[in-house]
Amino acid sequence: MQLITGKAKIAAVLGWPIEHSRSPLLHNFWLQRYQIDGAYIPLAVKSEDFKSVIKGMMAAGFKGCNVTIPHKEAAYQCCDYVDETAKKMGSVNTLWFTQDGKIHGTSTDGAGFVASLNDSGVNVSGKKILVLGAGGAARSVAYCLQRDSAQVTITNRTLKRAEQLVQDLGEGDILEWQSWNQELGKFDVLVNTTSLGMEGKEDFQFDLKNASPDLIVTDIVYVPRVTPLLAAAQLKGLKTVEGLGMLLHQARLGFTQWFGVDPKVDSELTEFVANSLKK
Structure with a gap:
């Protein structure tokens, strides 16, 4: 088991509800595979608390997060910078925080x-x-x-x-x-x-x-x-x-931004996440 330290890079997925999300499984699988000092955690966040939670995450040193239903439009409104894909969507599912206190967003689906x-x-x-x-x-x-x-x-x-x-x-x-x-x-x-x-x-x-x-x-x-x-x-x-391939591939950009490694989608990861769907 990969242990984390006080230098750990932390990211999260925010939704309401959040129990259904498989994102913690696949991101923590990658963290283990690449022996990265970090963690990816699920956060159940109500709509009325979303903006304050984002500010708190930035203050606490999080690298960024994924957002799922019902927060994708609210996340877009929080961004300082979005790419052309996000502009077409009017929503984002991936945020990363920069050292100058800015929020970048995109839609990776x-x-x-x-x-x-x-x-x-x-x-x-x-x-x-x-x-x-x-x-x-x-x-x-x-x-x-x-x-x-x-x-x-x-x-x-x-x-x-x-x-x-x-x-x-x-x-x-x-x-x-x-x-x-x-x-x-x-x-x-x-x-x-x-x-x-x-x-x-x-x-x-x-x-x-x-x-x-x-x-x-x-x-x-x-x-x-x-x-x-x-x-x-x-x-x-x-x-x-x-x-299932879409779920796995859409996660790569966020992982790269937060943890500094472009992770591979392969048969081992696919079967690991697929087995979780049977439980």
Whole structure:
């Protein structure tokens, strides 16, 4: 077990609730792997306390933090500097504090998703990609796909939300939710960013019969690890990319900023976190 000292670098994840977060598992796994004097801790923080907790963390010498529901927009408002990705999102999930007392922020979800595709041998440049959903995850994923030269189409059960997302992104196409199953043959990659298919959530009604044999099917849901969508795609012999890779890759930038090491996402880490999902 890696022991920490008074010189330890400390980071955290803030949310309300926070019990569900797997971030402490994977960050502390990396700290152990690289023998870093540091710790990453979960903090349950109510919305009304968020700003004061951030100030307290800075005063206490924390290196930064991740933020999850419901704090991503509030975290954005706390930042002195944000990058272009965060500006498009209007929210952040990763903060780091500098010695001059400034707060830097970014959103790593979309980049983590693209990295997980790359890890699976999928290059998105020039690909026609259909994104299911128009929420915060869809926004981050779609922006980073477009940034890497993919052609993105958005479909959502509420059409107005899809239209608003495409308008905010400044590019992209829209497909009515009732039509996406029939139009699936036009796309190279299918991305589910909704909670449909997540354990304990609403059932996912879909039909892959019009998919081309080369379609790549992805899902950002990772509980269960093999979602109904991924299971159906695998039965058809289609290539699939699970959501756990996005969770792992989105964590890398924060770890690098706080602890000074760019950590590797590999099979050992994947299985370690995956085993925790079964408990």
